Amino acid sequence: MSRPALSTVAELFKPITWFPPMWAFGCGVVASGAPVSERWGLVLVGVLLAGPLVCATSQAVNDWFDRHVDAINEPNRPIPSGRMPGRWGLYIAVLWTLLSLAVGLVLGPVGFAAAAVGLLLAWAYSAPPLRLKRNGWWGNAACGLSYEGLAWITGAAVMAAGGWPSERSMLLALLYSVGAHGIMTLNDFKSIEGDKQMGIGSLPVRLGVDGAARAACFLMAGPQAVVVAMLIEWGAIGHALGVAGLLAVQLGLMWRFLAAPRERATWYSALGINFFVLGMLVSAFALRATTGQTG
Template structure:
């Protein structure tokens, strides 16, 4: 993801703008939504549809999100990360605009195709794709630029990475209910904590340009505690939900997956989040996403999936 000046390949530069590492949570979110639907079966047609939904959520719409974010953050990145493709001058603004439009249209086309495949009376997936794309735009672009507000911007990011792909996977194979929609929005508050981790490396540029990220507002140390607290608190809230719906084994498994996250928070996040942000995310996030799958499977086996 670094070293844009080290290559002249346009396709490598375009891929750097799309940040493939960020596709993983969305691909996983689709898997969780399919599990939560309670209706997914391992038929070739279902697997192909799930993979198409993952492509829509990850490479296409997450790629769109990352590219448009870099496009509007080029002044900040010139301070924080001047090696990125746009501030380094390795890719032109017109090329970036073309990439944004192509990824958006391709993502919306796949969403509409999936609605046709699923036989939806309403184009649920297309509406989700349009809504997510709009959130991505207002997150990055003026005049709203949600990322200027640490709380609102990070929650929008967390919900986009947890709730939206989950909804897409569940709507594709089953029924997206208000109950599970609200639960995933609550789960997205843990995603807010993860989003804060991405802000530590950008403190200097955010402060210079007046962006009110949580590390800028509260300081790096306090923001690291806020991040850890959000991640842990709302996963433990899901433990309470699992107990309430009678999924006790899943609740125990989720607790066991939260414990190593707390351990890595102590080792990396709370000691020096600026220096160790990548190490922390690499070590702790696998346990968070496994916890999402445990929760999704439990919901899929509970009566929640049948509620409207």
């Protein structure tokens, strides 16, 4: 087989992972306070850039440089299984990087810069010499910033006609990026054996299963508590109560997760993160309602 099937390429891009950055981009659009009807074309381009381009690129890059780890943890993935032969994984990662940069130019200087930084983080996370994923603290921070913060900033910048978002919008983007650090840790519980063998210091490897679970919960819940306090300070009491309620549900689910973190990491990812991302949207609407300013 000289080239991969299209279905194999689609599997390499992991479409299910596109949702978080696309959602964060949408939250940035909402937070801007600007009417979507005036820039709907750019919004569609931004959603395409956040998910099927930049995020898909990060998945392709990660699969190529993780092919030896995946041979242990997930041998049925496209590259270790042989369904994506030769160096096709690398070629696709490079091609999608260039395509993402080209599309990013449509969104103006700030949108392009955010896309470029996201792509740089994607390569730095997986590829040597940096390979940030060897340290769970740095690697998950890079993912969280790329998937949530930069996508939010890009959405707000698009609606600001290429300008920078407001300080409040930037602060919310940063806080939810920290929360995403904890979400990324949940994904590491399924690959502990391969990570240990290949020298990847994910948080479950560094801190142990229980320590990593507690760290993940703290990183997810802490920023949301700060968001609640900020929304109260901004006078968005109803929105603050909404985020607090969603956080309370997460805390209940975290309690169950902490009782058996390795067995329930996937369960929490499938259930608890929904309340996290809903809180993002509530806070974006709070910013839209309280500032009336672009970004």
